Amino acid sequence: MTSIATSPIDNNELGEFGRSSADDGRGSSVVFEVSNLSVSYSGKLALQGVEIEVYKNFVTAFIGSSGCGKSTFIRCLNRMNDLVPGAVIEGTARYHGLDLYGPDVDPVEVRRRIGMVFQKPNPFPKSIYENVAFGPRVLRMKEGLDERIERSLRSAALWDEVKDRLGDNALGLSGGQQQRLCIARAIAVEPEVILMDEPASALDPISTSRIEDLIHELKRDYTIVIVTHNMQQAARVADMTAYFSVVTPEDGGSRHGVLVEYDRTAKMFTNPSDKRTEDYVSGRSA
Amino acid sequence: MAPPPSGAIAGGAPFSLRSSHRHYGEKVIQILLGSCALVSVVTTLGIVVSLVFPALEFFAEVSPVDFFTGTVWAPLFDPASFGVVPLLVGTLSVTFWALLVAIPLGLGSAIYLSEYATSRRRVVLKPMLEILAGIPTVVYGYFALTAVTPLLRQIGIQVEIFNVIAGGLVMGVMLIPTIASLSEDAMAAVPQGLRDGAYALGADKLQVSTRVIVPAAMSGIIASFVLGVSRAIGETLIVLIAVGQQAKLTFNPLESIETMTAFIGATGNGDLPTGSTEYKTIFAVGLTLFVITLVMNIISIRLVRKYREVYD
Secondary structure: OHHHHOOHHHOHHHHHHHHHHHHOOOOOOEEEEEEEEEEEEOOEEEEEEEEEEEEOOOEEEEEOOOOOOHHHHHOOOOOHHHHOOOEEEEEEEEEOOEEOOOOOOOHHHHHHHEEEEOOOOOOOOOEHHHHHHHHHHHOOOOOOHHHHHHHHHHHOOOHHHHOOOOOOEHHHOOHHHHHHHHHHHHHOOOOOEEEEEOOOOOOOHHHHHHHHHHHHHHOOOOEEEEEOOOHHHHHHHOOEEEEEEEEOOOOOOOOEEEEEEEEEHHHHHHOOOOHHHHHHHOOOOO | OOOOOOOEOOOOOEOOOOOOOOOHHHHHHHHHHHHHHHHHHHHHHHHHHHHHHHHHHHHHHOOHHHHHHOOOEEOOOOOOEEOOHHHHHHHHHHHHHHHHHHHHHHHHHHHHHHHHOOHHHHHHHHHHHHHHHHOOHHHHHHHHHHHHHHHHHHOOOOOOOOOHHHHHHHHHHHHHHHHHHHHHHHHHOOOHHHHHHHHHOOOOHHHHHHHHHHHHOHHHHHHHHHHHHHHHHHOOHHHHHHHOOOOOOOOOOOOOOOOHHHHHHHHHOOOOOOOOHHHHHHHHHHHHHHHHHHHHHHHHHHHHHHHHHHHO
């Protein structure tokens, strides 16, 4: 796992991809540094021994079949697993060098910096305006609220569609619009990282492609981590890709997820190092 | 050429899609279940009829205007006076104090149970709260009279022996489980995704509860309030025992008043001759009570529907 511990621009293996990312400064520093992280729910192991580094202004995709722990893992990065009764996280997850699970870390502060978009669009049953205003309001960022909302909706490529009906209930929007609203809502509190847990899996192909275009736009300003079960999506949007898989221990332990391989996306899909990754990306196994 | 489907299938019996056996059981069950539902409908109609006719006879003897606008309630005195306003005000007054206790405490309990309590605590606390709803109201009545009223006097509040405040507060406690339980159900039904979305924006528990969960569950919460109001208006024993039977027109909670239900409860228990005007008074007050509750329920259905349109 030492190969993961270095930044991609220092890594010769990354070749031209690494150099191109150095030009615009993307990927130049480590945002998340996770080592030996395991998660269990009520004593049942869900994910074991994850080692990974996530780089600034990169899109990092977690792929794998269902039950492989990729969603479990992304929820560790902004302490959403705290909300699940019986969830226990072991190992360390550092965010800019600070232990996310350290004793004096406030999960509320963590989530302010590390936003999240969920699988199913979950706008609040309020107006479009109030949805985006929710985060700034609870965090008391009250100055220039209108401008902040417009900026967020523009960044989420939704402004033109909703600017004349900001007072309408958000539940009247289409699924794709709702998901972009959720992205706008996350952007409104100016996070550094946006975690996306299968953000397009409940959407039609056109909405999906709009979300993917949006991800391309957003990576200039944000570090994005995306969970997807759609390999083509990972190939389209991600700079780096991590493949998770389910293992069944031979000693009779319970099935749980592991991180199999993590590398730049092009390599993962064309020349993976691990046989299991190769089988997965070529469609030979789940 | 193959023979056309002749209607005979491999045996000689003519082709038919008729049932091969009669579903008598199904019919019987349908009639049985239907009549169960009918019983409550017929009972309700029966109640309405048995209220309306004596009430109409009453209004033939006493002008409805005098009844609904009169401020002196003395049906058993000579000369009798049938102004129902003091009873309405009495009911309103007790209901107000009951809700003043029940709504904040009930909603608070619901928020605690739904958003703060661990599931282990919830499974212990919720049934305990619901036991509170099972205590006979006569017990609450004597609790108000023999414990709360003396306590109020001890802390320097000069209440009469029978008074609105003790009965109202105790009735409020009685209503807490109704409001808490129904509101908690409504909040628990709010999709987890909304909680996740709010927490992911850096909201704390209180913000998630008050700004997301309570508004999203508003239709159920309002329904619980209205049910609380209906029960407060209809509650009889607590007011009969602890609030008294003096039909005074006052909002002062330290004094004794009479509610509509207390009048019906006490008078129906007396030795009034059936058919007398005094006797029919009971039905007039009963009908008034019925109409108020009906209107409350219609309003609540409207409100619930309105919020549902907004929030679902």
